[in-house]
Amino acid sequence: MREDQAERWLHYIMSLTGGFLGGYAILNRSGLLGAAQTSNMINTVLNLAGGSFSGLAIRLGALVLYVSGIVATVLIPRCTRWNLKNVSLALDVAAVLVLGFLPQGMDNMLALYPLFFAMSVQWCTFQGCGGYASATVFSTNNLRQFATAVTAFYFGREEKMREKIKFYGATLTAFHLGVAASWPCCNLAGVKSAWICLAPLAAAGYLAAAGRREESVKICECRGEGGNVRGLAG
Secondary structure, eight states, rough: OHHHHHHHHHHHHHHHHHHHHHHHHHHTTTOOTTTTHHHHHHHHHHHHHHTOOTTHHHHHHHHHHHHHHHHHHHHHHHOOOOOOOHHHHHHHHHHHHHHHTSSSSHHHHTTHHHHHHHHHHHHHHEEEEEEEEEEEEEEHHHHHHHHHHHHHHHHHHHHHHHHHHHHHHHHHHHHHHHHHHHHHHHHHGGGGGGGHHHHHHHHHHHHHHHHHHHHHHHHHHHHHHHHHHHHHHO
16 A cells, blocks of 8 residues: 555544544533533633632643643654654553543543543644645534635636545545444443444554555665665766
8 A cells, every 4th residue: 555545544544533532422421522622621711700610620630631642742753753643543542441441420521531632642643644734533624624625616616626625525524424433332332332443543553554664665765776876876
């Protein structure tokens, strides 16, 4: 598989995973979304403004975890030689394993702590492909990009929008297929349905490795060609 193909399929599978975990969080944890913090920050400010401090520490903890994941994606490439995609996939695996063991009756915000951290890392790691910026953990911006591309194509006759429509359309489809899959899975297995995500994450790991292998082959070929040129010049 070519590197660009592996990268694109990896993006779609991570979008599928993001959709599944989004649906999982909403279905199992009273409508809370584990991939973002907008609702949490709004509720935190409203609670502070209204003088209600119940559960404030848990909400602030969720925010700190989410921000920590973002910070980690900046520091890891700078301070280590770890592959950030591998780190994100490992964190997703760890998160879904933990989620399946957390009891249904515990505090819903607290139960999503593993997801807050893992999803923030995934958001900052899998940011799109092929020159298109695209999140894999929520879909509002993907919807905007798709809608503007369709409009530009049909009303502005911009042929270059055709590929953009395909990319964002496929991303939205993958994400919401994941959401749809979460419904029967959560009804059948409850909180343990998180473990079903191990299957697409395994596929994502394979594609990430395939992309790296293809990249390594290209680097070796370039080095070999460089050596041949130097040999001829000598």
